[in-house]
Amino acid sequence: MPDALLVLNAGSSSIKLALFESGGSGDPALPCKGMLDHHQHEPQMIVKDLKGNVLFERHAAAEADDEGFFADLLRWIDGFLAGGKLVAVGHRVVHGGLKFFEPVQVTPAILQALHELTPLAPLHQPVCLAPIEAMQRLRPDVPQIACFDTAFHHGLAPPMSRFALPRHFEQEGMRRYGFHGLSYEFIARHLRDIAPEIAAKRVVIAHLGSGASLCAMRDGRSIDTTMSFTTLDGLMMGTRCGAIDPGLPLYLQQQRGLSADEIEHVLYYESGLLGVSGISADVRVLENSDDPRAVEALELFAFRAGSAIAAMAHSLGGLDAIIFTAGIGENSPEVRRRICAGLGWLGVELDEQANSADELRIGARTARVATLVVPTDEEAAIAAHSQALITNR
Numbered sequence: 001m002p003d004a005l006l007v008l009n010a011g012s013s014s015i016k017l018a019l020f021e022s023g024g025s026g027d028p029a030l031p032c033k034g035m036l037d038h039h040q041h042e043p044q045m046i047v048k049d050l051k052g053n054v055l056f057e058r059h060a061a062a063e064a065d066d067e068g069f070f071a072d073l074l075r076w077i078d079g080f081l082a083g084g085k086l087v088a089v090g091h092r093v094v095h096g097g098l099k100f101f102e103p104v105q106v107t108p109a110i111l112q113a114l115h116e117l118t119p120l121a122p123l124h125q126p127v128c129l130a131p132i133e134a135m136q137r138l139r140p141d142v143p144q145i146a147c148f149d150t151a152f153h154h155g156l157a158p159p160m161s162r163f164a165l166p167r168h169f170e171q172e173g174m175r176r177y178g179f180h181g182l183s184y185e186f187i188a189r190h191l192r193d194i195a196p197e198i199a200a201k202r203v204v205i206a207h208l209g210s211g212a213s214l215c216a217m218r219d220g221r222s223i224d225t226t227m228s229f230t231t232l233d234g235l236m237m238g239t240r241c242g243a244i245d246p247g248l249p250l251y252l253q254q255q256r257g258l259s260a261d262e263i264e265h266v267l268y269y270e271s272g273l274l275g276v277s278g279i280s281a282d283v284r285v286l287e288n289s290d291d292p293r294a295v296e297a298l299e300l301f302a303f304r305a306g307s308a309i310a311a312m313a314h315s316l317g318g319l320d321a322i323i324f325t326a327g328i329g330e331n332s333p334e335v336r337r338r339i340c341a342g343l344g345w346l347g348v349e350l351d352e353q354a355n356s357a358d359e360l361r362i363g364a365r366t367a368r369v370a371t372l373v374v375p376t377d378e379e380a381a382i383a384a385h386s387q388a389l390i391t392n393r
Helices: 066-081 108-115 125-138 167-171 181-194 247-254 260-269 272-277 283-287 292-316 326-331 333-341 352-356 378-392
Strands: 004-010 014-021 032-037 044-049 054-059 086-093 144-148 202-208 212-218 221-225 321-325 370-373
Touching: 004 066, 004 125, 004 378, 014 044, 014 066, 014 378, 032 054, 032 066, 044 066, 054 066, 066 086, 066 125, 086 125, 086 378, 108 125, 125 144, 144 181, 144 378, 181 202, 181 212, 181 221, 181 321, 181 378, 202 292, 202 326, 212 292, 221 292, 247 260, 272 283, 272 292, 283 292, 292 333, 321 326, 326 333, 333 352, 333 370
Parallel strands: 004 086, 086 144, 202 321, 321 370
Antiparallel strands: 004 014, 014 032, 032 044, 044 054, 202 212, 212 221
């Protein structure tokens, strides 16, 4: 097999992984992918080929650390490549701050700078950096490439990039950064192939998963987005509150006596779908529940998303298409239906049969706004960036 790139996409409770062929022309080809899953009672790593055949599998005790999994994975990759070599490992890093807006090979100084951004993404940044550190210890000779979720939004300009705060705060880096950029970048590129008639138009992408945000795009570029300084802002999410009255945290601190750490925990881990329903952060669980609180949580999720889509249309000066993606956006016809039901005045109308069947085009043919479901692939975006970086260095 040719040389290969390994991609690690770390989330809060799992790490997606993918192995790509390296060195060919065009985008790297994908022979296999997998996951290190901590949802299970016993953590497990599994890798499958594109037909679903299991190529590598390992289970461990609950207290096992990820580095042991990675060591076994690397030994398996060495055998799988059969003479080829691992030329780089690409990683998703959530926050790049003001300085990092292009993929970089990680050095000790860069790693330290990325750790210093942790207060801006406390839920994600340490989780993203841990695999980089583990791989540096296991394979110090293999380049580690950091690709940033904030990079796609680097070109955000005033007024979209600003908060209504004293100007010196903005000069100190307190601005709207935006996230989910690797997902948005992949969709923007993919649209050129699957829907070229709308790729350059006014498009809102709804990345709806346990983390959720919107991106308003024109000509394939980010014009506005719902997440901002941190991953806490914008839409209601699985366990995160999204945009709230900024006076609420002050009230919780000053009148209820909660510490900053306690407030952070409430806003990041106890809110969103979980907080409103009191049942689960998982849309599948809520859709199958007859508890009225589950219905209320889904209604609020859809209402907040619909309101934000209208705001993105304002930023774009109109709306030509909505793209649903990520776990909820790709797999929940009911959530899509609830969101679109309130957007008829914008020209959005679903084809209910197509929506229920999870087809690519789920909008009615007569609708003014096209509505699509497009699976995202952050790992492919990371692989393309990593390939370009090691080729051009």
